[in-house]
Amino acid sequence: MAALVYIGTGLALVGILVxxxxxxxxxSAKRAGLPDDVLRAKLQRVVVINxxxxxxxxxxxxxxxxxxFLG
Structure with a gap:
């Protein structure tokens, strides 16, 4: 069960980094001063990744x- 803990820890760390x-x-998208439609498109992509x-x-x-629990 230790492998499950290590794999889970790796997944959690990858998720936090993303x-x-x-x-x-x-x-950075907000600070770029983009027009509203371009900013909205970039932020929608960020929401999906989030x-x-x-x-x-x-x-x-x-x-x-x-x-x-199993270990």
Whole structure:
């Protein structure tokens, strides 16, 4: 079960890193002074990436919890 904990930890860390990327991308897009339609398109793409990162992070944390409970 230790492998499940390690895999889950890796997934959670990848998810957190992608979440940090999303924060950076949103801030840089806002500071770029883009027109509203271009800014909206960039932020919609960031939202999709953000949701995927949250899913990966939650799956990783669930794997860690299952590994801890079974181990």
């Amino acid at each position: 979440l940090l990327y999303c924060v950076w991308a949103a801030i 949701m995927v990162a949250l899913l990966v992070s939650v799956l990783g944390l669930m794997s860690v919890m299952i590994g801890v």
